[in-house]
Amino acid sequence: MADNKKVLVIGGGFSGLTAAVETAEAGSEVVLVEKTPFFGGRVTQLNKYFPKLCPPNCGLEINFRRIKNSGDITFYTSAEVEKISGEEGNFDVTVKVKSRYVNDKCVGCNACAEACPAEMPNDFNFGLDTTKAAYITHNQAFPFIYAIDDRYCKGKACAKCVDACKYNAIDLDMKPETITFKVGSIIAASGWEPYDVSKLDNLGAGKIKNVVTNMQMERLASPNGPTAGKILRPSDGKEAKNIAFVQCAGSRDENHLPYCSFICCMASLKQVTYVREQYEDSKAEIFYIDIRTPGRYEQFYWKVKDDPNVTLTKGKVARITEDIATGDIIVEAEDIMAGKKIKRTFDLVILAAGMVPSTKNSKLPVETSYTPDGFVMPASLKKGVYAVGTLKSPVDVAKSVQEATGVAIKSIQSARR
Amino acid sequence: MTEQIKPDLKFINSVINAGGESLKKCFQCATCSVVCNVTPDDKPFPRKEMVQAQWGMKDKLLSNPDIWLCHQCSDCTAYCPRDAKPGEVLGAIRKLSIEHYAFPSFMGKMVADPKFLILLLLVPVLIFAVVAPYLGQIIPPQYLEGHTPEYLNELITSSAPIVYAEKFMPVPFIDTVFVLAALFAALGFGVGIMRYWKDLTAGTKVKGSIMGAVMATVTEFLAHKKFKTCEVTVDRARSHLFTFYGFVGLAITTTWAIVYLYGMHWLSPYPLRDPMKIFGNLSALSLLIGITLVIMNRMKNAEKAGMGSYFDWLFIGVIFTIVTTGLLSEILRLMQVPMLAYPVYFVHLVAIFFLFAYAPFSKMAHMVYRTTALVFAKQTGRDKT
Numbered sequence: 001m002a003d004n005k006k007v008l009v010i011g012g013g014f015s016g017l018t019a020a021v022e023t024a025e026a027g028s029e030v031v032l033v034e035k036t037p038f039f040g041g042r043v044t045q046l047n048k049y050f051p052k053l054c055p056p057n058c059g060l061e062i063n064f065r066r067i068k069n070s071g072d073i074t075f076y077t078s079a080e081v082e083k084i085s086g087e088e089g090n091f092d093v094t095v096k097v098k099s100r101y102v103n104d105k106c107v108g109c110n111a112c113a114e115a116c117p118a119e120m121p122n123d124f125n126f127g128l129d130t131t132k133a134a135y136i137t138h139n140q141a142f143p144f145i146y147a148i149d150d151r152y153c154k155g156k157a158c159a160k161c162v163d164a165c166k167y168n169a170i171d172l173d174m175k176p177e178t179i180t181f182k183v184g185s186i187i188a189a190s191g192w193e194p195y196d197v198s199k200l201d202n203l204g205a206g207k208i209k210n211v212v213t214n215m216q217m218e219r220l221a222s223p224n225g226p227t228a229g230k231i232l233r234p235s236d237g238k239e240a241k242n243i244a245f246v247q248c249a250g251s252r253d254e255n256h257l258p259y260c261s262f263i264c265c266m267a268s269l270k271q272v273t274y275v276r277e278q279y280e281d282s283k284a285e286i287f288y289i290d291i292r293t294p295g296r297y298e299q300f301y302w303k304v305k306d307d308p309n310v311t312l313t314k315g316k317v318a319r320i321t322e323d324i325a326t327g328d329i330i331v332e333a334e335d336i337m338a339g340k341k342i343k344r345t346f347d348l349v350i351l352a353a354g355m356v357p358s359t360k361n362s363k364l365p366v367e368t369s370y371t372p373d374g375f376v377m378p379a380s381l382k383k384g385v386y387a388v389g390t391l392k393s394p395v396d397v398a399k400s401v402q403e404a405t406g407v408a409i410k411s412i413q414s415a416r417r
Numbered sequence: 418m419t420e421q422i423k424p425d426l427k428f429i430n431s432v433i434n435a436g437g438e439s440l441k442k443c444f445q446c447a448t449c450s451v452v453c454n455v456t457p458d459d460k461p462f463p464r465k466e467m468v469q470a471q472w473g474m475k476d477k478l479l480s481n482p483d484i485w486l487c488h489q490c491s492d493c494t495a496y497c498p499r500d501a502k503p504g505e506v507l508g509a510i511r512k513l514s515i516e517h518y519a520f521p522s523f524m525g526k527m528v529a530d531p532k533f534l535i536l537l538l539l540v541p542v543l544i545f546a547v548v549a550p551y552l553g554q555i556i557p558p559q560y561l562e563g564h565t566p567e568y569l570n571e572l573i574t575s576s577a578p579i580v581y582a583e584k585f586m587p588v589p590f591i592d593t594v595f596v597l598a599a600l601f602a603a604l605g606f607g608v609g610i611m612r613y614w615k616d617l618t619a620g621t622k623v624k625g626s627i628m629g630a631v632m633a634t635v636t637e638f639l640a641h642k643k644f645k646t647c648e649v650t651v652d653r654a655r656s657h658l659f660t661f662y663g664f665v666g667l668a669i670t671t672t673w674a675i676v677y678l679y680g681m682h683w684l685s686p687y688p689l690r691d692p693m694k695i696f697g698n699l700s701a702l703s704l705l706i707g708i709t710l711v712i713m714n715r716m717k718n719a720e721k722a723g724m725g726s727y728f729d730w731l732f733i734g735v736i737f738t739i740v741t742t743g744l745l746s747e748i749l750r751l752m753q754v755p756m757l758a759y760p761v762y763f764v765h766l767v768a769i770f771f772l773f774a775y776a777p778f779s780k781m782a783h784m785v786y787r788t789t790a791l792v793f794a795k796q797t798g799r800d801k802t
Contacts (some may be wrong), residue, residue: 059429071657201497203451248446253498289446318496334447341450341458 004090006031010081010184010364013041015065015389015400016189019094022408023187024072027413029193032075033069033095036136036412037147041191043397044125045215047222047229049394050270050301053365055223057285059138063285064142076179076227077143084365087361088414089184090382099174103146103259104171106135108144120152122226125219126194128212129226134170135159138224149174158416185384186417187407188364188376192390195250195257195354203351204320208236210329211320213249214267214354224414226305231278233348240348241279244331246317251354259373261354262394265292269304276307285311285344288331312340320349355394384414422578423547424473428513434531435529436726437509442501443467448592449493454646455486457799458657460484463493463503470506479514480616482799483485485783485790487511489723490647505723512728516780528778538548544594547548572759579750581756582685586766588678598774605658605777613786617793629796634788648719652710659707666700674698686750698747704740708733732780738768 005028009020022031035328038044043056067073077096083094102112125131129300132301133152136144148161148170155172162170194215198206210233212220219225220232233240245268249254291312293301304310319332320327329349335342360374364387369380376387386407387399432440445468450461462483462774478484491504496595519525527533572584582588605624637643641661644654673693677683687694709734715725742765749758776782794800 241507248498252444252446254500255496289444316448316451316498316549318448330452334450334464336445336447336464339460339465341456341461 003186005029005184005415006040006181007185007415008081008084008091008316009033009189011076011189011191012037012039012075013189013191013389014063014397015191015404016041016187017060017067018401018404019187019189019388019408019411020075021063021066021070021248022405023411024070025066026408026412027410028072030073031095032073032077032091032150034077034224034289035080035190036073037078037145038141038143039067040142042215043277044068044137044141045222046128046218047225048270050116050266051297052271054275056397058139060142061140064138065167066143073077075183078147081365082178084186086182087244087382089417091183091186093181093183093186095179095181097177097179099150099154099176099189100145101150101174102134102146102169103171103174104143104145104169105167106145106165108146109166109169109184110136111164111166112146112148112161112170115160116153117158117160118152118154120149125226126216128219129215140224145169158359160182171372184417185411186366186413187368187404188385188387188391189389189404190362190364190391191355191356192355192394193361194382195261195356197249197351197353198350199256200249202319203241203317204322205350208320208322208329208349209233209347210240210322210327210347212353213351214264214271215353217271217274217350221271221278230341232350233327238327238347239279240344241282242277242347243272243275243284243347244317244329244344244346245286245352246289246320246331247286247351247352248316249351249353251352252289257354257356257373259354259394260292261352262292263396264352264354266300266396268350269293269301271350272304272307272310276309281309283309283311285313285346286315287315287317287331289314289316303402312339315342355390357391359391383410386410386414422472422474425475426473428475429470429473431513432534434505435512435728437470437502437506439500439505440470441468442499443471443497443503443506444499444501446498448496448498449494450498453487453646454492454648455488455643457486463507466507466510467501467503471509473758477519478510479618482617482790482794484510485787486516486794487648488643488647489722490644491590491650491655491718492648494723494772496650500614502723504740505726509556509726511783511786512726512780515609515778515780515786518613518786520612520777521725523776524605524775528657528731529583529728531731534731538767538771541767541774544770545766547726550673562777575755576753579755580686581746581750581759581762588684591766594770594771596768600774601774606782606794609655609777609782610785610789613789614793618788621797621798623793624798625796626801627765627792628797630792633790633795634723637791638788643731644735649721650714652714656710656714659664659703660711661707663700663702663704663707663740666696666703670697670700689751701740704736705744708736708740712737728780735768735772735779737767738770742768 007023007028007030009016009032012032020030024030040060045360047057076095078100079095079213080096082096085092113132116132116134116351119130120129120133122129124137128309134146134148136146143150178341194213197213204211216326220227221228231240251261268286275282275284291301315333315338317331321330328345330343332343357374359376366382366385368378375393378387378392386401388407389395447464450456450464456462487507487764489504489508494504496503515527516529526538641654641658644657647653742761746762749761
């Protein structure tokens with residue numbers, strides 16, 4: 001097959017993985033480029049999906065298997081698309097691959113991490129714990145090859161990992177590479193970031209330990225997370241049995257994100273079930289402007305609402321303070337239905353932080369227009385370039401997968417035109 | 418409990434036109450009630466006022482003491498996720514409340530509407546410019562001697578010492594005009610407050626003693642305790658204190674001057690070292706600092722707190738004109754610049770008349786309505802203590 005019949009997929013999260021396997025299985029060659037050292041994106045960080053409440057690793061596992069089995073997918077991790085030129089059917093692509101410092105002789109034995117003296121904040125767990133500079137994100141990571149983060153690695157002067165590795169898998173001399181190739185079409189699937197809660201000065205500005213984001217909550221509840229799935233509060237490791245969910249932490253707010261982030265209501269309702277299942281005597285209260293559970297998701301809302309230990313309070317939380325002595329969190333809202341300003345104390349508070357498209361802060365390597373909030377305007381994309389998932393608007397995993405599947409055929413048509 | 422709501426559409430539009438144009442953006446999230454430091458916890462404002470205004474519940478709003486418990490800190494406006502500016506909306510409702518209780522009611526409408534500004538200005542201009550020198554039947558002729566256009570021309574070009582009272586505006590005339598203006602204002606305030614108090618207390622049991630509530634209101638006010646809890650516009654407490662004490666000082670100065678004039682038969686101008694003069698000048702400075710800070714703070718906070726309405730700026734403009742023309746009159750007199758001094762003094766008189774005569778209908782009325790509402794709130798335990 002000619003080079004320019006290939007399809008480039010930017011981003012190895014659930015949208016990108018889906019687009020890549022669907023395109024490859026339909027008979028096109030695919031080049032998949034992921035910025036981090038591991039595939040799976042935000043979905044890998046989730047404990048469970050809504051509304052079925054199944055763990056995402058099974059879906060990911062299937063897709064990783066499909067990638068491995070397909071002879072048509074070339075993938076790069078720790079790689080970023082630097083430049084794209086040309087047009088539909090004939091794009092020139094330049095990709096920069098950063099050094100992983102670990103080659104594919106790695107068997108994932110963890111000896112390098114044990115030997116490594118350099119600690120760094122664990123980005124995969126949103127800073128809830130630390131990891132070593134030689135690391136793997138979790139036990140089902142793909143590719144299952146350790147990576148060394150050169151922002152924290154002490155370099156060849158240390159090289160303790162090199163001595164510890166019995167398989168000659170570590171090469172601290174590994175140099176970044178620049179690769180160029182041709183493709184016929186491009187699928188952009190570079191995903192989203194949680195809203196930076198340090199901008200929410202009345203909600204603790206990200207400085208109060210026991211006020212965490214919804215994505216941090218996923219990690220706290222996740223069996224491969226920092227607490228091995230026990231929902232414990234970060235300040236003292238106490239079991240968090242009385243939890244508040246603060247909806248619209250940044251979303252639907254002209255001062256922050258003027259749009260609804262679509263998934264946060266379902267995410268909080270889902271997280272309520274984490275707490276309720278884990279501790280029998282636990283309580284959860286959701287503070288909301290409106291509960292938005294579109295379509296059939298409404299049934300999930302009814303189910304959670306029927307739990308007598310779950311309270312839904314209409315009224316946005318607009319002030320969060322910390323009781324320094326106990327680490328408890330005081331949440332203030334107006335209970336609109338009762339017409340009363342209330343202050344309630346909780347063990348742990350979850351901010352339902354909104355969704356920010358990755359293109360808000362790093363633009364695509366192709367010319368296109370964006371909304372003021374950084375979403376890609378699909379009509380402005382060049383012919384042969386497609387954007388999927390959260391790049392266009394906030395969507396859930398199911399919708400992302402549908403889009404990614406749909407775009408596979410379009411990209412093949414573009415590449416073979 | 419059901420309540421049938423009959424929306425007053427005209428009222429909704431008047432709130433929008435009075436500076437509450439962002440009203441309809443509100444989606445009732447109640448961020449405003451939470452960030453407000455002066456609202457009581459029970460039935461907090463301004464969230465409920467926002468929905469009442471959107472639904473045109475005029476009667477609920479105009480007689481509501483809460484609109485006056487609000488000091489327009491604008492913390493609500495700064496944190497509002499919809500940019501609905503609750504602070505500005507409540508300001509607009511207060512304006513409509515002043516207009517609603519105005520007596521005579523046409524005055525309420527005129528002061529609230531920029532269309533009538535020229536007409537309202539024309540009243541004192543005519544009184545001082547035309548009626549004063551020539552209406553011999555009302556003013557005893559000895560005071561009007563020579564008050565012809567030729568005389569005025571001579572006056573502003575002469576090198577004789579400037580004396581506003583005797584040479585320009587005769588004291589008995591000025592006093593008559595201002596006493597009448599003050600009586601007109603007192604009548605307006607009296608009737609307005611009686612009507613307001615009646616609406617406030619309708620169906621409410623007043624518990625505590627009124628004197629206790631008045632004392633509590635005054636002591637709280639003298640220190641500007643409520644104002645000091647503002648966050649976004651924290652500097653407003655200071656600017657309002659300067660303005661307020663400037664006014665108090667000038668009221669004392671005026672009383673003092675009445676003693677000099679009528680008690681001791683001592684005519685102005687008074688020497689600069691006279692204690693009354695020193696006190697008056699210090700008060701004027703305080704007012705100047707205060708009102709300048711008011712303007713600067715409003716500019717600085719406009720983005721977060723909103724720009725304010727015609728009603729706000731008319732009031733600020735009048736005070737600013739009074740204090741600047743007052744000080745300039747004094748300076749120009751001392752510098753012997755009759756060509757400028759007399760006209761500036763004339764503008765000064767017009768502005769003072771404007772403030773006095775129209776007080777019950779302008780934002781000046783806030784001092785009376787807010788005090789009344791605070792007394793009521795304290796008496797009924799409504800106010801946050």
